[in-house]
Amino acid sequence: MSDSGSAPAAERPKARAAPEGSTAPARPAPPPRPMVPLPYLLDFFPLQEADQTGIARFFARLREGRLSTTRCSRDDLLHWPPRVACPKCHGTELTWVDLPERGRIYASSAVLAGAPLGMEADVPFAVGLVDLDGVPLRLFGRIVGRRWEALAIGLPVRVEGFELADGRVFYRFRAEPEPGPPGG
Amino acid sequence: MTLGRSVALVGGTTIPWGVRAATWAELAQEVGAALFRRVPSLRAEEVDSFFLGAAEPERFAFQSHVAPFAAEQMGLAPRRIIQRTELACASGQSAIRSAYAAIASGLADVAVAAGVEKMNLPSMPEANTSMACVLDRAWDGAHGGTAPPFFAMVAQRYLAEHHAPPEALTAVAEKNHAFANTNPHAQFYAKKFDRAKLDRLPLVSPPLRLGDCSSMTDGAAAVLLVAGELAGRYTDTPAWIRGSGQYSDFHNLAHAGSLTDWTGLTRAARAAYDMAGVGPEGIDVAEVHDCFSISEIVEYEALGFCGRGEGARYVLDGRSGRGGDVLVNPRGGLLGCGHPLGATGIAQAVEVFDQLAGRVPPERRASDPRWALVHNLSGSANVHSVMIYEGGTAG
Numbered sequence: 124m125s126d127s128g129s130a131p132a133a134e135r136p137k138a139r140a141a142p143e144g145s146t147a148p149a150r151p152a153p154p155p156r157p158m159v160p161l162p163y164l165l166d167f168f169p170l171q172e173a174d175q176t177g178i179a180r181f182f183a184r185l186r187e188g189r190l191s192t193t194r195c196s197r198d199d200l201l202h203w204p205p206r207v208a209c210p211k212c213h214g215t216e217l218t219w220v221d222l223p224e225r226g227r228i229y230a231s232s233a234v235l236a237g238a239p240l241g242m243e244a245d246v247p248f249a250v251g252l253v254d255l256d257g258v259p260l261r262l263f264g265r266i267v268g269r270r271w272e273a274l275a276i277g278l279p280v281r282v283e284g285f286e287l288a289d290g291r292v293f294y295r296f297r298a299e300p301e302p303g304p305p306g307g
Numbered sequence: 308m309t310l311g312r313s314v315a316l317v318g319g320t321t322i323p324w325g326v327r328a329a330t331w332a333e334l335a336q337e338v339g340a341a342l343f344r345r346v347p348s349l350r351a352e353e354v355d356s357f358f359l360g361a362a363e364p365e366r367f368a369f370q371s372h373v374a375p376f377a378a379e380q381m382g383l384a385p386r387r388i389i390q391r392t393e394l395a396c397a398s399g400q401s402a403i404r405s406a407y408a409a410i411a412s413g414l415a416d417v418a419v420a421a422g423v424e425k426m427n428l429p430s431m432p433e434a435n436t437s438m439a440c441v442l443d444r445a446w447d448g449a450h451g452g453t454a455p456p457f458f459a460m461v462a463q464r465y466l467a468e469h470h471a472p473p474e475a476l477t478a479v480a481e482k483n484h485a486f487a488n489t490n491p492h493a494q495f496y497a498k499k500f501d502r503a504k505l506d507r508l509p510l511v512s513p514p515l516r517l518g519d520c521s522s523m524t525d526g527a528a529a530v531l532l533v534a535g536e537l538a539g540r541y542t543d544t545p546a547w548i549r550g551s552g553q554y555s556d557f558h559n560l561a562h563a564g565s566l567t568d569w570t571g572l573t574r575a576a577r578a579a580y581d582m583a584g585v586g587p588e589g590i591d592v593a594e595v596h597d598c599f600s601i602s603e604i605v606e607y608e609a610l611g612f613c614g615r616g617e618g619a620r621y622v623l624d625g626r627s628g629r630g631g632d633v634l635v636n637p638r639g640g641l642l643g644c645g646h647p648l649g650a651t652g653i654a655q656a657v658e659v660f661d662q663l664a665g666r667v668p669p670e671r672r673a674s675d676p677r678w679a680l681v682h683n684l685s686g687s688a689n690v691h692s693v694m695i696y697e698g699g700t701a702g
Contacts, residue, residue, distance in 0.1 A: 165436055167436075167439070167440075167444055167448050167449035168445065168449050169445035169446070169449070203559065203561040203562075204443075204445075204446045204559065204561075230460035230461075230463050230464050230566060231460065231463070232455075232456040232459035232460050232463060232512045232513055232515075233459075233512060233513055234453070234455070234456055234512060235509070235510050235511055235512065236517075237431075237453065237455060237511060238432065238451060239432060239435040239438075239439045239448070239451065239453065240430070240432040240433055240435070240436045241432075242451050243432055248451055250450055250452055250456045251460070252460060252560065252561075252563070261561055261563075262561055263446075263450060263559075263560040264450045265450045265451060271513065272513075276463070276464075276467060293449065
């Protein structure tokens with residue numbers, strides 16, 4: 124896959140940089156430890172390193188705060204999630220593109236009970252489908268920044284990356300804080 | 308359209324569903340015993356093929372290779388075809404469809420299609436994790452996406468787009484729970500849920516309350532399907548499979564499109580209607596996939612029972628109840644019976660078989676039915692499966 128984003132190949136960030144002051148050359152990080160003490164087959168989050176997945180670039184960019192995905196120029200098709208083969212032409216020469224960080228809620232709800240293992244402490248949490256500005260993509264994700272009761276169809280949100288406890292990264296949406304009480 | 312040989316459903320049974328003091332294997336044993344009691348003329352050696360609907364035995368019971376495992380529990384030794392069908396919530400209907408195709412083609416003559424699911428675990432967060440991996444685990448499940456918040460978004464969009472009264476959700480739950488009170492095998496047979504009680508239940512995923520959501524259920528069901536010419540050996544009142552359709556739209560939630568216009572169901576239903584030579588106006592009784600109250604409302608529309616945006620009024624006006632246009636979910640639906648994933652589609656077929664023969668309690672009996680429809684969705688309503696049955700006599 125080639126990179127049509129802003130970073131030239133030579134300046135592309137390593138998946139994980141060497142520690143500050145280290146003279147050792149950067150090398151691929153060891154496989155991540157689980158975020159919670161869960162067996163691998165009970166852990167939800169995708170494996171992210173270059174020796175584990177063909178879309179490691181997605182996670183490396185996310186670490187820089189950029190949400191990106193693959194695009195097939197032959198079909199003018201933006202994929203979600205990022206892929207290694209186009210589902211339309213089945214070509215494998217895909218480019219990486221950054222996605223808009225702003226969007227609006229198409230639908231939202233919340234999990235108030237019945238959370239999966241490792242997410243019980245998050246309850247209640249909001250989730251939603253978000254239409255990204257200017258691209259034909261509607262992504263599902265957690266929505267933070269507001270109580271679920273204060274979310275609504277059409278509300279603007281921003282994408283943000285965040286780090287899991289074991290060093291992996293993931294993304295979520297953040298809504299502007301609710302207006303404070305009158306006069307407050 | 309005729310597909311090979313005619314195929315008849317000639318017997319079937321459920322077992323008590325709920326939070327059961329029984330292992331996966333014991334549920335299979337129970338349903339095997341119940342099937343042979345229900346079809347006294349059936350001898351085990353006549354069953355040449357076995358299809359088992361089981362959605363997540365690896366996650367819920369730590370057991371793979373479950374078709375031979377279940378066959379042994381049920382006392383069956385199939386010699387032609389033995390296989391498991393997995394299509395999440397539609398795994399049971401998939402077993403029936405596979406048995407149907409096998410018999411119609413001549414590969415099988417006498418087949419059992421069963422569904423077994425054990426869902427209540429000592430650790431329910433583990434069970435919830437298993438439900439979340441029905442979705443795209445790494446990209447949707449990792450956000451905490453499971454069925455309740457997805458169908459809650461369907462409800463949010465439906466109520467907003469159609470300015471529909473939220474009471475319609477409760478009306479579906481109330482109707483199906485009342486029907487479940489006539490079904491001793493239903494998880495909520497002995498529990499009464501009127502509108503006021505349903506409205507007081509806690510929110511699970513707003514706007515859906517506990518009563519709007521089907522349960523985690525241990526259960527099993529089995530049916531016997533045979534080549535048409537053999538039907539008279541087992542029953543005088545077979546249900547004939549006349550139509551079958553499926554449609555798979557998408558998987559990742561990013562590709563769901565409209566949450567309220569289930570075009571995949573419309574397509575699956577049209578294929579089944581066309582094959583059977585009947586339309587929605589001809590259907591007398593329907594078992595549809597009310598995994599959530601909102602699902603049944605959207606399904607009325609996609610199945611053609613009413614127009615788009617009319618589903619809420621349809622249930623509020625009683626058109627899906629007794630004396631209405633189509634009797635929908637008379638066994639109690641997934642809301643009232645519970646939803647042991649792989650067993651649900653089989654149990655719906657059992658109800659249809661009994662309805663077409665007039666063998667159900669009068670409080671839930673369709674009036675002189677001829678045509679019956681069964682619908683299952685799976686996942687995030689991304690796959691739809693429809694079958695159509697016609698009542699009749701053997702021979």
